[in-house]
Amino acid sequence: MKEDVAVIDVATQKYLEYLTWYKEGTSPWMDDGAKNLMNQLVANFNWTPAKTNEIKSSNQENVSNPSVVVFLSDVILEKPELVEKVRKTISEKFHAGVVPIYCDNKPKSSQFLDLIGKVETNSAKQQAFILKKDDLVEYGKSVNSNIVIAINISNVGAGDNDFSYRLKADILVVDAESKKYLANVVFDTIDKKKRQDGLELILKKIQNEFQLPFFNDIH
Numbered sequence: 001m002k003e004d005v006a007v008i009d010v011a012t013q014k015y016l017e018y019l020t021w022y023k024e025g026t027s028p029w030m031d032d033g034a035k036n037l038m039n040q041l042v043a044n045f046n047w048t049p050a051k052t053n054e055i056k057s058s059n060q061e062n063v064s065n066p067s068v069v070v071f072l073s074d075v076i077l078e079k080p081e082l083v084e085k086v087r088k089t090i091s092e093k094f095h096a097g098v099v100p101i102y103c104d105n106k107p108k109s110s111q112f113l114d115l116i117g118k119v120e121t122n123s124a125k126q127q128a129f130i131l132k133k134d135d136l137v138e139y140g141k142s143v144n145s146n147i148v149i150a151i152n153i154s155n156v157g158a159g160d161n162d163f164s165y166r167l168k169a170d171i172l173v174v175d176a177e178s179k180k181y182l183a184n185v186v187f188d189t190i191d192k193k194k195r196q197d198g199l200e201l202i203l204k205k206i207q208n209e210f211q212l213p214f215f216n217d218i219h
Helices: 030-044 080-094 110-126 133-142 195-209
Strands: 002-009 014-022 067-072 147-155 167-175 180-188
Touching: 002 030, 014 030, 014 110, 067 080, 067 110, 067 133, 080 147, 080 195, 110 133, 133 147, 133 167, 147 195, 167 195, 180 195
Parallel strands: 067 147
Antiparallel strands: 002 014, 147 167, 167 180
């Protein structure tokens, strides 16, 4: 089961917060999962309007470093320990202090929430996950970062009953200054693997095989 919590400013029509909680497993009584999620909401959702600088985006103060945003499928988001593994690996790979993830249960910066709003709108229109270059460019400008790296880890097709999936990572690199793509790389497990094994394989590929375009050649 999945629980999404959104706070929206009616005047500006923008997200003020967007959080997601999961309850994995099966039960003959659906209300057990619902009660668990509601308990999480009561215990963990303490929203108050955030100050402008309260939640800083990735490398917001250092234009020389890239900003990184990560998008994960439900099969990964269901496991908090896997989400944190992704966050840690990506942070270390790109030397990013903060790696915002769409959509986990962590507070999000206003800049990332604005990006979420655009992704939600475009995806609803196309009935598929849509991440536009122009939206990444605007995000980069909003966090004072020329280079934006967007990583989308998704599952291809349906999974098996033993939680085996074919996972795929799409990596987009955008230059916010020139408004151009710098790289578009795809890593794939090819075959179905246990969820954790597949994710670890994808993360190793990102760690060992993905290289950012050399910055001196870009500018």
